[in-house]
Amino acid sequence: MQIELEQAATLLKLLGDKTRLTMMKMLDHSDFCVCEFVEIFKTSQPAISQHLRKLKDVGIVKETRKGQWIFYSLNTESDYYPFLKEILKSLPSQDDRLQQLEKQGLRITCQ
Template sequence: MNNIVEIIKLFSDQTRLRILNILYDSEHCVCDLEAVLEMTQPNISKHIKKMSDLNILKKRKQSYWIYYSLNNEIFEKYDFVESILRDIRKEELFQNDLKKLKKYLDSPKSCHI
């Protein structure tokens, strides 16, 4: 069962918000997050684990890759989650992350090509 206090605490961390922003539209692997956030895999994995433990993220394994996405059940349970994620998209930092993601996914460096 999700603990609302822990979920609210989760939103106090900018890195987690940035990850959630990236995952809002579609699933991604950690290498996508590394490229956009310019952080190391262990650092991102620490945040992914925390969010997965709270059942905010789902994962899907395909070959060697694990893809993470938002667990839509969290939106149904807590209305404020989707509201926060929509609102942060108005901020420049989060808009820039989405631009970097698009550029990365279109590049030869992307693991999706």
């Protein structure tokens, strides 16, 4: 599946940030809420929110409110999804970050 070059550049620029790229790789594994990312990246909540908004603005993630939490997930409906998936495939698993979160008892699991 092909993608317009200009759009591809926009997407790649978005992914060209360590925090956002890590987020995307993690979201490829499971959904996360904002506060989990805040823990993982040891940065401020607004910074995380702003990264997520950029990802949402181009449509590669979507959000779902579950009670007080808002969970983010990959938007598999996006035109970018196949391209994105291909890129994520080449990246190392970030499971260690998830495990660290679980070990600290900070993993939010609600349905």
